[in-house]
Amino acid sequence: MTDAKSIRPLRASAVSEWGHSADVVVAGYGIAGVCAAIESARAGADVLILERSGGWGGAAAMAGGFIYLGGGTPLQRALGFEDSPENMEKFLLAALGPGVDAAKIADYCRNSVEHYNWLVSCGVPFREAFWGEPGWEPPHDEGLMYSGGENAAPFNTLATPAPRGHVPQYADKRIGQRSGGYMLMKPLAETAEKLGVRVEYDTRIRRLIVDDDDRVVGVVAAHFGKEVAIRAERGVVLATGSFAYAAQMIEGYAPRLIGRPAAAIEEHDGIGIRVAQALGADLAHMDATEVAFFGDPQLLVRGILVNGRGQRYIPEDTYPGRIGQATLIQQENQAYLVIDEASYEAALKTVTATPFFRQQPTWVAESVAELEADMGLPEGALQSTVETYSRHAAEGKDPLLGKKPEWVRPIGTPLAAFDMRNFTAGFTLGGLRTDLDSRVLHVSGEPIAGLYAAGRCTSGLCAGGYVSGASLGDGSFYGRRAGVAAAKN
Amino acid sequence: MTDAKSIRPLRASAVSEWGHSADVVVAGYGIAGVCAAIESARAGADVLILERSGGWGGAAAMAGGFIYLGGGTPLQRALGFEDSPENMEKFLLAALGPGVDAAKIADYCRNSVEHYNWLVSCGVPFREAFWGEPGWEPPHDEGLMYSGGENAAPFNTLATPAPRGHVPQYADKRIGQRSGGYMLMKPLAETAEKLGVRVEYDTRIRRLIVDDDDRVVGVVAAHFGKEVAIRAERGVVLATGSFAYAAQMIEGYAPRLIGRPAAAIEEHDGIGIRVAQALGADLAHMDATEVAFFGDPQLLVRGILVNGRGQRYIPEDTYPGRIGQATLIQQENQAYLVIDEASYEAALKTVTATPFFRQQPTWVAESVAELEADMGLPEGALQSTVETYSRHAAEGKDPLLGKKPEWVRPIGTPLAAFDMRNFTAGFTLGGLRTDLDSRVLHVSGEPIAGLYAAGRCTSGLCAGGYVSGASLGDGSFYGRRAGVAAAKN
Numbered sequence: 001m002t003d004a005k006s007i008r009p010l011r012a013s014a015v016s017e018w019g020h021s022a023d024v025v026v027a028g029y030g031i032a033g034v035c036a037a038i039e040s041a042r043a044g045a046d047v048l049i050l051e052r053s054g055g056w057g058g059a060a061a062m063a064g065g066f067i068y069l070g071g072g073t074p075l076q077r078a079l080g081f082e083d084s085p086e087n088m089e090k091f092l093l094a095a096l097g098p099g100v101d102a103a104k105i106a107d108y109c110r111n112s113v114e115h116y117n118w119l120v121s122c123g124v125p126f127r128e129a130f131w132g133e134p135g136w137e138p139p140h141d142e143g144l145m146y147s148g149g150e151n152a153a154p155f156n157t158l159a160t161p162a163p164r165g166h167v168p169q170y171a172d173k174r175i176g177q178r179s180g181g182y183m184l185m186k187p188l189a190e191t192a193e194k195l196g197v198r199v200e201y202d203t204r205i206r207r208l209i210v211d212d213d214d215r216v217v218g219v220v221a222a223h224f225g226k227e228v229a230i231r232a233e234r235g236v237v238l239a240t241g242s243f244a245y246a247a248q249m250i251e252g253y254a255p256r257l258i259g260r261p262a263a264a265i266e267e268h269d270g271i272g273i274r275v276a277q278a279l280g281a282d283l284a285h286m287d288a289t290e291v292a293f294f295g296d297p298q299l300l301v302r303g304i305l306v307n308g309r310g311q312r313y314i315p316e317d318t319y320p321g322r323i324g325q326a327t328l329i330q331q332e333n334q335a336y337l338v339i340d341e342a343s344y345e346a347a348l349k350t351v352t353a354t355p356f357f358r359q360q361p362t363w364v365a366e367s368v369a370e371l372e373a374d375m376g377l378p379e380g381a382l383q384s385t386v387e388t389y390s391r392h393a394a395e396g397k398d399p400l401l402g403k404k405p406e407w408v409r410p411i412g413t414p415l416a417a418f419d420m421r422n423f424t425a426g427f428t429l430g431g432l433r434t435d436l437d438s439r440v441l442h443v444s445g446e447p448i449a450g451l452y453a454a455g456r457c458t459s460g461l462c463a464g465g466y467v468s469g470a471s472l473g474d475g476s477f478y479g480r481r482a483g484v485a486a487a488k489n
Numbered sequence: 490m491t492d493a494k495s496i497r498p499l500r501a502s503a504v505s506e507w508g509h510s511a512d513v514v515v516a517g518y519g520i521a522g523v524c525a526a527i528e529s530a531r532a533g534a535d536v537l538i539l540e541r542s543g544g545w546g547g548a549a550a551m552a553g554g555f556i557y558l559g560g561g562t563p564l565q566r567a568l569g570f571e572d573s574p575e576n577m578e579k580f581l582l583a584a585l586g587p588g589v590d591a592a593k594i595a596d597y598c599r600n601s602v603e604h605y606n607w608l609v610s611c612g613v614p615f616r617e618a619f620w621g622e623p624g625w626e627p628p629h630d631e632g633l634m635y636s637g638g639e640n641a642a643p644f645n646t647l648a649t650p651a652p653r654g655h656v657p658q659y660a661d662k663r664i665g666q667r668s669g670g671y672m673l674m675k676p677l678a679e680t681a682e683k684l685g686v687r688v689e690y691d692t693r694i695r696r697l698i699v700d701d702d703d704r705v706v707g708v709v710a711a712h713f714g715k716e717v718a719i720r721a722e723r724g725v726v727l728a729t730g731s732f733a734y735a736a737q738m739i740e741g742y743a744p745r746l747i748g749r750p751a752a753a754i755e756e757h758d759g760i761g762i763r764v765a766q767a768l769g770a771d772l773a774h775m776d777a778t779e780v781a782f783f784g785d786p787q788l789l790v791r792g793i794l795v796n797g798r799g800q801r802y803i804p805e806d807t808y809p810g811r812i813g814q815a816t817l818i819q820q821e822n823q824a825y826l827v828i829d830e831a832s833y834e835a836a837l838k839t840v841t842a843t844p845f846f847r848q849q850p851t852w853v854a855e856s857v858a859e860l861e862a863d864m865g866l867p868e869g870a871l872q873s874t875v876e877t878y879s880r881h882a883a884e885g886k887d888p889l890l891g892k893k894p895e896w897v898r899p900i901g902t903p904l905a906a907f908d909m910r911n912f913t914a915g916f917t918l919g920g921l922r923t924d925l926d927s928r929v930l931h932v933s934g935e936p937i938a939g940l941y942a943a944g945r946c947t948s949g950l951c952a953g954g955y956v957s958g959a960s961l962g963d964g965s966f967y968g969r970r971a972g973v974a975a976a977k978n
Contacts, residue, residue, distance in 0.1 A: 007933040008769065099744025252773035252922065255588025255952060277932040280497065280767040284741035287776035309889055311800045330819040378888035380880060384873035391869060399867035400798055433741065443766040444496040463744060 006206045007278050010229075012217050015209060019228030020200065022048035024486045025219060026237040027205045027272060030058020031472050032455025032479035033239035034188040036438075038122065039483030041195035045234060047483075049197060050221050052204035052267055056189040057182070059241055059427075059456075060472055062264035064137045065180020066147050067476065068461075068469030070164035071109055073116040075144055079130045083162035085109040091150055091159040092461065095322075096470070099285065099463040107436050108461060108477055115477050116166065123187030127169040134297035136320055136468070137180070139353040141169045148467030149319035153402025165469045181264075184472065203228075208236065208275050208451070216279070216450035235450045235486030238440070239479060242456035243270030244427040253286035254428050256328055262292055262425035263456075272457035273431050279451070282443040284459035286430035290466045293324030294423040295337065296357035298350045301407045303339030304389055305420075307331040310372065310381030312389065315401040321466050328424045336375065337418040338386065340411045361416035368415065375417055386411050429466065431458045438482035450489060452482035495695045496767050499718075501706050504698060508717030509689065511537035513975045514708060515726040516694045516761060519547020520961050521944025521968035522728035523677045525927075527611065528972030530684035534723060536972075538686060539710050541693035541756055545678040546671070548730055548916075548945075549961055551753035553626045554669020555636050556965065557950075557958030559653035560598055562605040564633055568619045572651035574598040580639055580648040581950065584811075585959070588774065588952040596925050597950055597966055604966050605655065612676030616658040623786035625809055625957070626669070628842040630658045637956030638808035642891025654958045670753075673961065692717075697725065697764050697940070705768070705939035724939045724975030727929070728968060731945035732759030733916040742775035743917050745817055751781055751914035752945075761946035762920050768940070771932040773948035775919035779955045782813030783912040784826065785846035787839045790896045792828030793878055794909075796820040799861070799870030801878065804890040810955050817913045825864065826907040827875065829900045850905035857904065864906055875900050918955065920947045927971035939978060941971035 024040040026033045029051035040047045051058075070076060071085035089109040093100060120126070131138035131145045138145050147165025149155055168183035202223060209218035209229060218231045243249040244263035249270045251258060261268075277283070301317045307327075314326045327335045339347075339361075348358065365371035372382040390410035392399055398408050432440050432453045439447035440458075454460075460474035513529040515522045518540035529536045540547075559565060560574035578598040582589060609615070620627035620634045627634050636654025638644055657672035691712060698707035698718060707720045732738040733752035738759045740747060750757075766772070790806045796816075803815045816824045828836075828850075837847065854860035861871040879899035881888055887897050921929050921942045928936035929947075943949075949963035 008931070097744070098747060099740050251588050252771075252948070253775070255586070255774075258587060274932050277766075277771070278769040280769060282741075282766070283772065283775070285744075286742070286772070309800070309802075311798070313798075378881075380877040381889055384877050388869040388873050392867075400870055442497070443763050459741070 007274055009208045009210045009279055010220055012209050012211045015229045017229065018231045020048060021231035021233065022046050022198065023234045024237060024483070025050065025230055025232035026239060027219065028058060028239035028241060028455070029056040029199060030239060030241060030455060030475070031060035031185065032475040032482070033058070033237070034185065034192050035476045035479030036237045036239060036454060036483035036486070037192045037197045038188065038195060039480045040487040041192065041197050043484055043487035045487035047197045048230070049199045050203045050205060050219070050230070051199060051201050054201050056199070057185050059264040059268065060475070061182045061185040063179060063181035063472065064468070065167045065184050066165040066469030066472060067119070067184065068147065068164050068467055068473040069112045069116045069166045070162055071112040073113050073166065075116070075126050075128065075166060076162060078128050079144055081162045082160065085112065087160050087162065088112065088164065091155055094158050095148055095155055095467060096462045096465040100461065101459070103436060105461055108474065111477070118480070119476070122191045124184055125169040126166055130163065133351065134301045134317060135353050136297065137353040138167060139351050143167055143169060147319065147469050149322050152318035152404065153315045181472065205240070205271060205275065208279060210279065214279070214449070216448065232450070234489040235452055237482045237486050238272035238276060238432070238451070238453035238457050239455045240272030240457050241268040242428045243273060244268045246270035253430065254289050257289055257426055257428065260425040261427065263427040268427065268456070272453060276432050276440050276448070276451060276453065279448055280442045281448060282433040282441050284430060284433045285463045288429035288463055289325070289426045290429055290471070291321060291324030291328045291424050291426040293320050293327060294357055295320065295420055296352050296354050298347045298352045299339065299344070299358065300337060302343035302347050303337045304385070304411065306336050306338060306382065306385060308334030310377045310385050312385060312401060315398070315403040317403050317407045319467065321468060324424050324426065325466065328426070333422050333424060335420040335423065337420055338371070338382070338411065338415065340413060340415040342412060343409070344416060359418065362419040364414060364416045366414050371415060371417055427456070429456070429459070429462045431456065434458045434478065436481065437485040438478045439485060452486045454478035454482045495709070496763055498697045498699045498768055499709055501698050501700045504718045506718065507720045509537060510720035510722065511535050511687065512723045513726060513972070514539065514719055514721035515728060516708065517547060517728035517730060517944070518545040518688060519728060519730060519944060519964070520549035520674065521964040521971070522547070522726070523674065523681050524965045524968030525726045525728060525943060525972035525975070526681045526686045527677065527684060528969045529976040530681065530686050532973055532976035534976035536686045537719070538688045539692045539694060539708070539719070540688060540690050543690050545688070546674050548753040548757065549964070550671045550674040552668060552670035552961065553957070554656045554673050555654040555958030555961060556608070556673065557636065557653050557956055557962040558601045558605045558655045559651055560601040562602050562655065564605070564615050564617065564655060565651060567617050568633055570651045571649065572653070574601065576649050576651065577601065577653065580644055583647050584637055584644055584956060585951045585954040589950065590948070592925060594950055597963065600966070607969070608965070611680045613673055614658040615655055619652065622839065623790045623806060624842050625786065626842040627656060628840050632656055632658060636808065636958050638811050641807035641893065642804045670961065694729070694760060694764065697768060699768070703768070703938070705937065721939070723978045724941055726971045726975050727761035727765060727921070727940070727942035727946055728944045729761030729946050730757040731917045732762060733757045735759035742919065743778050746778055746915055746917065749914040750916065752916040757916065757945070761942060765921050765929050765937070765940060765942065768937055769931045770937060771922040771930050773919060773922045774952045777918035777952055778915045779918055779960070780810060780813030780817045780913050780915040782809050782816060783846055784809065784909055785841050785843050787836045787841045788828065788833070788847065789826060791832035791836050792826045793874070793900065795825050795827060795871065795874055797823030799866045799874050801874060801890060804887070804892040806892050806896045808956065810957055813913050813915065814955065817915070822911050822913060824909040824912065826909055827860070827871070827900065827904065829902060829904040831901060832898070833905060848907065851908040853903060853905045855903050860904060860906055916945070918945070918948070918951045920945065923947045923967065925970065926974040927967045928974060941975045943967035943971045
């Protein structure tokens, strides 16, 4: 956190010396920042990126690397999946609400194939391989996977299921330990470099500089504690990430994440949001959160997930992030996985990208009644849940929640339960309200002149829901828009 | 909604003519505004209230009239209830979270008895009578009632239950149709009048006026479309209510309320929040919502409430607003009340303040299996719920949710179900972040000079939870604080 008092905008007339100058100044060298820089440079602007850490990458480089793309990308088509912008839009409207920015979703879906091609043209590699097993990520370098519950209830009845989680390939064996996110950022950073984009590392923004008409004309940044004024002739792009590590903002806007932040890097302190708020910028969906759930989907799909009352509440074969959101927001973070020995053994034999999520059972028992008592659940609660589930499962059905027949089977004995209470962590999805050109909107509804933003310091595609790849997706997509708009300004 | 472009603050140097002037200008003549005006006037300030409608009252005058007070008020003591500030604080911290402003709650609880006495000294009448039946409000002019689930699970095990819903008495038989909220506002408005507080009706604020140091020194308001600049020598108090009727704000911050606003008056357009945001004011808990549930608690307590999966999810004898929140936020607005004929008949013989909530059953059946099928629930879902509930109820227990023994009895036949899906509506609880002196805080953390706020345009006591009386409670309490602080400025 920067010193609180420094957040108010500074008048350009009060600047005695400009330390740097560029046409477009981009704050943050993660996914949104690099895409903004590339497009600005291509549009002829002289671009300077300010990055508070010592290298490029941001949270993106540490992420699994999903980019949510669809509508019929070459990768989808090559792997035999049909999709259309309309189909993608139908799914996202249902999965990311309520309260989504419908114009943004429509825009994003209509231009998703073009965006895929743009990424490829920048050198981002996708391997033509589909991973169809339950999981958070592909275990190897497969390029495509379901990452949002598209093929699970209730969405598989609302839109034609299509996988849209695109993952850059770990092309270089020497960096095989790197994530897909790193393999996304690396070619983009190299592209920016080739275009002559300049970077100042170890430089964090503190406040915006405005002229007498409240137009943004620069930023004040700190380089090892020393403040420097940086001139932006055409515009400033904020791309500083979420507020997952800003304790007061979490308490005030997204208190369910108190004590459980999970952005990949602790730099996510909300500074981009706050310096713009100080200029009257509007916000949206500040309570929205991505939620990770520390369970291996290969285990989850083979058991039943129950809440603190022993009741099932979500199809276990859906996107695990959806399970995390439902658990944290709707079930007070109370969850238990109940699974029989045979299914547990079967799960252990499967391939998974998250073997560290395969913990030992908390309780094992010879009967449901015994398990229920050991777990401290009210007598009969779990028994009636298992009895009803197993009765339908014997017919290959799950009328309660619509889990797919392939994962539905009666729960036998012996059986076990995993204590998955408080198995969640997450990052924030809310932030600055922006338009389709990534212009930051004032609370009056008008754009703030000279100010652009993208990535997780903005409210993007998501409101109440999330899909893996939405953050790298809207961050890269609207990062590009910010770069174009700022260069044209 | 005012014209968007007019929201940005205006420089005082650009004002050619001041139409009115006062020491303290209060925007909004509801509960927060009237209390601010009284305290400002008593502190020696010349006070002008601007009210957009044609009379005093705001949402408060239309409300049931609960003021949440405790810690051992004279009314509580006279009726034999023990309470302490610490006990009240313990309950509110548990019931209003997560993410509550703990300093505000402690402050409010410690000064609650004083605030009760202040209201009485202003002429607000409370009748020494307790209403102990389930319900939203007392059916007559009883002065005290449980209004937050204090005596229901899980709170009755966390703090000593004490009723804290204080309701002003309908003293005047000629206005017997008026609500408790009217009887709260009337003596307060008369008190303000006696103190010489001036009022301009049909006058709505549009933007704030600031001097060259960004100190708030007035407002621009519109009187039948004509704009007038109004000078505030010491300060401006924003008391303009919630944003329940501001469509874009609802969509962006509290989308579960889309299409279901329920502030008492449609004037709640968020204007006070937006004019302050334009100055860099910080916000908090913009997603927080009070939620009404259109069911008669006398029916609810005698049946079981199940969600779209046929599962119970909340003790039916708790504060019905809590049922509304759980239904809207955690159960996707899916709720059914299942009740047997004997209990239904018993409920119809009781006294209630909300007879209009006693609708006809949607389905009647001779057995649970038949009812379940008629309701379209998955086979076995409701049957197992009823079976487990009734088995425990035969022993007078509810281990699943802790409903009190007096309301627990096995469900017999014939029985019925009420379709209570989408039976919710609500208003917003989030807004400007203020300190204990009701100073509006800038996003930098510092107070904005000359600007104060109270009531539902601020984030008050509530975050994730609500109790009836919290809004008139913190609105009146922090309205007073705003009045004192503005007068001293």
